[in-house]
Amino acid sequence: MRKVGPGIARVATALAGGLAMVMVAASPAMADTSQSTASALQISLVGGGLASSGSASATNDGTTESISGNTNPPLAVLGGQSVITAGVLGQYVRAFNDGTSAACAGVLGSGGSITIGSGGNCTVSPGAEVSLNLGANGLATISLVADALYSSCTATSSPSATGTASLANARIVSTVAGVSTTLLTLPANPAPNTGLSVAGLLNLTLNAQSSSTTGQLSVTALNLSAIGGALASVTIGQSSCGPNAVAPPIPVIPLAGVPIALGLSALAATTGGGILLHRRRRAASRS
Template identity: 85%
Template sequence: MADTSQSSASALQISLVGGGLASSGTASATNDGTTESISGNTNPPLAVLGGQNVISAGVLGQYVRAYNDGTSAACAGVLGSGGAITIGPGGACTVTPGAEVTLTLGTNGLATIDLVADAIYSECTATSSPSATGTATLVNARIVSTVLGVPTTLLSLPANPAPNTGLSVPGLLNLTLNGQSSSGVGQLTVTALDLSALGGSLASVVIGLSSCGANAVAPPIPVIPLAGAPVALGLGALAAGTGGFLVSRRRRAGRS
């Protein structure tokens, strides 16, 4: 038996005030030690988000792998049109940014507030040792206010933020970058960007949710299968009995 593994990924979740939700869904991978099973759409179209007006163009990626050596990997996020995201050798995310992707977060007076980036994604890997690691990457990401067609950058987002980095645009937005949480050793969930809007119809946007582990070490296999144990014991008893019979015959021969 080989080690088991698991992972999951979700590219984008949009929550609206009043309970509306638009989601790219979740892709999941499991391996029972011999066979990898993947469910869900790893490259969903924007149409799965329904009639929301937050994002109108771009690429959603939510890729997962689960190997029979006890390792697993996931990467998830949003890229501009023409971009690509997948899992390369060793479980690392391979990302090719495309055009800019724009998520419209709402309005503030005459200003339209947008999240603009080339790519925003998270990735994680886990092993059965057990261990788990994860990171988030934001390529040319920023919060932009546009008034009468003139854009102004309100906040530039770091490309490789430290775990659980908190930022804000006072009175407008609260953000957590590279959010990391774990339910135990060998398991890790990474969120590239979690944004909460202050006011308006948009409640939150979650981009790039990747989860890896916990993966399990396969139990050892006995040298002698349990089904063969009675046979082995029987042969041992027979050998012992034969030895006793020979000794007895020798003793009798010595008396005569």
């Protein structure tokens, strides 16, 4: 009886390697999901009127980032309101493939800019001074004046989330006959949920932070409610990050294709085995 030739051994080895490759291809891969949202400015008027910059949002399924909304809306989106008439609205968002996300939102003076770097850091370049008209108190005009007012946050799929608020050179000012007086100076980097007020005029919450679950954080640079007048409230710089998570395993070969892959492997193995048996029978008949 003849021995099995080296060609048949090579076929068997190739089939075994092919089956191993199928099993490796069918093994799952992990993908971290991430998300964030941002809104620059919301203005509420007594009687129900609302002016809003809208919002931008980012999501990532572990492989592809999707961003929707306007990240740099013009002041025209606020309609005919008279609270802010010059400045820059920024609401930037990112959701990265590694399960991290970032958001940065707020109001700057004309010529200012907000960006989010590849590492999720919020970078702000203040422009000219920005002023928000909060209404009148007798002969005085009350304003919120600043170089920049914004919040930022980051989140990971570990899960964790952090956030901050920055109020650059911010203050509440009363102006009478062209002469301005500072009523309240706001801290540049306030602690979370800092409450301040101007007696009889305004209530403020700086760096307002809240969380719906572990790994999620919402940060608002400044919430302001007016006492009397036509203006009800102003909300500046809303950023939200997370929750991000490690997604369930995703097969490299889709589940629907695994039976096909395994079937092809089995067919290859059967065909190889048939060839081997046929060669042996021919060898036996010639003995």
